[in-house]
Amino acid sequence: xxxxxxxxxxxxxxxxxxxxxxxxxxxxxxxxxxxxxxxxxxxxxxxxxxxxxxxxxxxxxxxxxxxxxxxxxxxxxxxxxxxxxxxxxxxxxxxxxxxxxxxxxxxxxxxxxx
Amino acid sequence: xxxxxxxxxxxxxxxxxxxxxxxxxxxxxxxxxxxxxxxxxxxxxxxxxxxxxxxxxxxxxxxxxxxxxxxxxxxxxxxxxxxxxxxxxxxxxxxxxxxxxxxxxxxxxxxxxxx
Numbered sequence: 315x316x317x318x319x320x321x322x323x324x325x326x327x328x329x330x331x332x333x334x335x336x337x338x339x340x341x342x343x344x345x346x347x348x349x350x351x352x353x354x355x356x357x358x359x360x361x362x363x364x365x366x367x368x369x370x371x372x373x374x375x376x377x378x379x380x381x382x383x384x385x386x387x388x389x390x391x392x393x394x395x396x397x398x399x400x401x402x403x404x405x406x407x408x409x410x411x412x413x414x415x416x417x418x419x420x421x422x423x424x425x426x427x428x
Numbered sequence: 429x430x431x432x433x434x435x436x437x438x439x440x441x442x443x444x445x446x447x448x449x450x451x452x453x454x455x456x457x458x459x460x461x462x463x464x465x466x467x468x469x470x471x472x473x474x475x476x477x478x479x480x481x482x483x484x485x486x487x488x489x490x491x492x493x494x495x496x497x498x499x500x501x502x503x504x505x506x507x508x509x510x511x512x513x514x515x516x517x518x519x520x521x522x523x524x525x526x527x528x529x530x531x532x533x534x535x536x537x538x539x540x541x542x543x
Contacts, residue, residue: 351534357516359534405471414459414522414530415484418471 316340318406318419326425327396334381335391335422337406343367346410348389350380353403353421362404365389401426430455432521432535440541446507449538453500453521459483460502461532462494465516474517477502506540514542 319338327333339348350362365373365380373380381390393400406419433452441447453460461484462474473486477496494504500521506513516539520532 357518357537357539359518359520361531361533364531413484414461414476414532415473415486416461416463416471416520416532417473418463420470 317417318408320406320419320422322422324423324425326427328427329398330395333393333396333424335404335424337389337391337419339387339389339408341408341410343410346408348380348382349407349416350378350391351405351407353405363391396426398426398428400424432519432533434519434535434538436538437536438539440543441509442543443509443511445509446505447509447540448503448505449517451502451519451535453502454533457521457523458500459522459530460496460500461520462504463518463520465518474504509542511542513540515540
């Protein structure tokens with residue numbers, strides 16, 4: 315089974331709208347971490363947000379928030395007030411049991427329309 | 429503070445050759461991980477080094493190897509290159525604290541093309 319599933323290969327969103335990128339995960343570990351990374355066309359991976367499995371509050375970082383639903387094994391990324399510069403690939407990822415190995419999903423390509 | 433640097437940024441090789449990629453982590457970071465990104469397989473973990481020791485290894489053939497030096501710089505080597513090795517190779521470094529997670533900082537990558 316896939317550890318990370320991102321069901322939206324691509325999305326088109328109007329500038330200034332909010333956007334939700336879906337992510338479900340599969341793990342039997344109690345301790346894990348969930349990440350979202352942004353990859354612009356330049357190729358560099360940019361860390362956006364982190365959610366620990368024991369964190370009770372949803373993580374937020376500026377315009378980014380993570381909608382963490384543990385029972386559903388869901389960790390959706392919400393970007394508020396999207397900007398043209400948000401156009402990029404977005405990857406959901408997991409680390410398990412304090413292992414530093416990051417397992418990535420296939421990604422969602424987000425296009426912000428002016 | 430300088431970010432993670434990777435050299436070279438672009439590389440073209442032919443089948444059967446070998447290649448060495450270099451990664452310099454952020455100053456003070458002792459953990460370096462390598463990832464391969466291809467359109468077909470996505471991002472896959474290759475290996476992780478900490479204090480010159482391989483701590484973790486992904487599911488890649490023995491043609492892929494790496495090492496880490498005492499200054500935490502890391503190299504990865506691919507021998508007997510195949511067409512399927514064409515990929516973006518990303519390096520990431522982290523501080524490895526005792527905190528809840530270890531944020532990994534990625535370099536810009538080395539784009540390898542095998543002809």
